[in-house]
Amino acid sequence: MLAYPALHASHGGIWVAQGGETRGIGRGEAIRIAADTPVILLNAALIGQRLGYADLSGLDLLELYAFLRPAQFAVPTPKGIARVTGLDLPTEDAEVAPFLLRAAEAMLALTDAADWPEREGAWTAAQSLYRLRWPWAPVVAERLAKPAVNERWLFSKLPEWEEQAPRPAPRTIAIEPGDAEARLDDLTGHGAEERPGQRAYAAAATAAFAPRAMRDSPNLVLAEAGTGIGKTLGYLAPASIWAEKAGGAVWISTYTKALQRQLGRETERLFPDPATRRTKVVTRKGRENYLCLLNLEDALQGGFAERAAVLAQLVARWAAYSADGDMVGGDLPGWLPTLFRRNGSTALTDRRGECVYAGCPHYRKCFIERAARASTDADIVIANHALVMVNAARGRELATRPTRYVFDEGHHIFDAADSMFATALTGGETIELRRWIIGPEGSSRGRRRGLAARLSDLASYDEAGNRAIGEAVAAAGALASEGWLQRIGEGAPFGPIEELLAAVRGLTYARAEQPGDAGYGLETELAEPDPTLIEAAAPAAAALDALVRPLVTLGRRLEAVLSEAPDWLDGPARARVEGAIASIGWRAETVAAWLSLLARVGGPADADFVDWLAVDRVEGREFDIGLHRRWLDPTRPFAEVVLKPAHGALVTSATLTGGGSAEEGWQIAEARSGAPHLTRPAARFAALSPFDYATQAEVLIVTDVKRGDVGALANAYARLIVASRGGTLGLFTAIRRLRGVHGRIADRLAREGLPLLAQHVDPIDTGTLVDIFRDDPGASLLGTDALRDGVDVPGESLRLVVMEGVPWPKPTVLHAARRLAGGGAVYDDRLIRARLAQAFGRLIRRADDSGAFVMLSAAMPSRLLSAFPPGVPVTRVTLDEAVTRVAARLSSRAALRHEAGEPARGPLS
The missing domain is CATH 3.40.50.300 (P-loop containing nucleotide triphosphate hydrolases)
Structure with a gap:
């Protein structure tokens, strides 16, 4: 048995298992134990959040699983771990900590199995992780014998693709009736x-x-x-x-x-x-x-440090067994990058x-x-x-x-x-273009290389191409550079683009900021610009024009290289030139779109587009500034x-x-x-859907929950979730209200044995949250638009959908323009009906599903009820009535399951 303690924390309490004893402890003691001793736990990021100890680390079972079973998914809960280890599922929170000890032993036993399919590369990876002081490394390394011969690992293991003859154009055929x-x-x-x-x-x-x-x-x-x-x-x-x-x-x-x-x-x-x-x-x-293999190689060779370097090693282990190298939605477990919160995986793509x-x-x-x-x-x-x-x-x-x-x-x-x-001439976009052209500046680290470094050997074939690269690099110096936000905030912008962004910021605050502003983003129409913005636009346009010209020239010179086909232009070199042409063309088009947008400053409006100025903020902190353009009809x-x-x-x-x-x-x-x-x-x-919505579902519009009262909203969610015994998808139109409700009800539900998951709260990616929710009929999930449109959870795990209110469109400059062109309130109604139809669509996914859809808004207009399927009953009720009806529906489902001989549901995820 491993000599480490195991720690588990939920909204219902904290437990530690050590030396055959399990006991409940307080938050302070849990933090002390975790700080003093390596502890075995499940999802350190989530446990750390529950303890209020963001730097929590230890022997995370998810990291061990990612090492032992790369490219294999497990639901990151005790139930999911029980499934992949073959252990009995703990039935209550107090049993989870000792279960983690047994699960660790079961996972490590895989290293003794002769048929362990992911053995190749494990010893090599373990040695690297040992040097990085990965907590599991000493335990794993002592169980792995050094291979008799050097094992293939990642770059030598991955197969190579081969060039194929071009595929002929599709034939003209007709599909016969029937x-x-x-x-x-x-x-x-x-x-x-x-x-x-x-x-x-x-x-x-x-x-x-x-x-x-x-x-x-x-x-x-x-x-x-x-x-x-x-x-x-x-x-x-x-x-x-x-x-x-x-x-x-x-x-x-x-x-x-x-x-x-x-x-x-x-x-x-x-x-x-x-x-x-x-x-x-x-x-x-x-x-x-x-996954970009070149970025990964850089990370493995010292480009990453500390925890980020551990992530790179685990990603390399995954890459050797991945079906397609897809890091977002593929066979890389979505929870793996979230275990390294401040060291995200984006640098590996x-x-x-x-x-x-x-x-x-x-x-x-x-x-x-x-x-x-x-x-x-x-x-x-x-x-x-x-x-x-x-x-x-x-x-x-x-x-x-x-x-x-x-x-x-x-x-x-x-x-x-x-x-x-869309077109966005913002500080964030311009600084990314600067980095792409110039490359690393000052103390920048990593593999990033500028245009000259990437194309010098190709462009050396052509003097005009080399000259164009030099001109592009020189012109890119006018774009926003590191520290631009601070300089603009201090009133000291540098260069024509930063001067433009400073003028945008000043005019946006002057026209859009309201008393008692909550600190969210500001925006205003690009109409009647002030003299400061008009004066800043001309030199900014000149700087962008000086940049787009050499980019266009360089693209043409590379096209000439393709047509001339010199001796050194073999297949790989041709592919490289074609890639460069496409990439340069994309940037040139972007800069040309920026120039078109700047021409609008002080000039006539274009009826095909909607233009505005914006200062992007989160919780009062600015993170971007710029001009925006969207098609009125994209x-x-x-x-x-x-x-x-x-x-x-x-x-x-x-x-x-x-x-x-x-x-x-x-x-x-x-x-x-x-x-x-x-x-x-x-x-x-x-x-039409074959489902019998009239008997499978009902819509309840709650009339006595006061709008804007987060306390009343939280009480409504808690009572409805308890009445449904979980299985609830809660949908919000604002992240702030979601967090407010979650903070008020998580502990309350935990005392009822009902797990609560939340997008924008739990340090878990959305896809994994849905996987956990789907896996546990007692769990509930709170979220926003992404869950309204993209969740497919048939069966017992989703039996109640609760919306905090009517999903009115956000009043933005873009929405106002489209609303005006689309018929005013009629346009809004179309959007709302579509959103309601999507939200209701989460509830009934197959013929044996049933459930309730609850809208916590007395202001729900009757004209929008056509969003729901024909025949589904719609009733306006008080919260007490809604709770009673939801509980009655649950009792009816339980009785039907009992008659069918289905087993009782477990309470623990």
């Missing part, structure tokens, strides 16, 4: 219950894969499929037929990572054999999601856009390049809206541009396009860049029409998907 339905039968299994709605959906989706009749006129199908229709298999049926017969790839685009993972599982029906599926189905994400492509020593093993090449030969590419738009706007893969798209979660296309085609560039070059696209969602009346709903769907900007009208299809 073929999609027949393929659907194969996917669902012959003899399965027939679902008419799903079959009709598959037939309607087929139109998106028909041959295109006119240029810039794709076959666009808008399809709303209510929850339970089975739309995923419904569109996979015609998509797989087209890919198979045409020899092309269908890109399926999502908005959430949860749906990407779900799609990956659904494609197992198409290709049951894992080896075949790896070649036929590829998941693609943006570059910033994948390519978030600065400094990739040198074929100039990288790990280019042939690069996860990003491997995914890009695999997608060119795949049948199904699972991507996301942002990546689809980025690839269409500035992707390098022109020859393999997709011709068929499926946009699942299509109601989010508008929001994704809004972000993609689906215009989306239609031009993505839809028009395509041959067919299916836009689908369970809430595509946003809960409006029939014709109005379709007009909303068309307006928010880009259909009005196409010459050919979109086809429409709708299939």
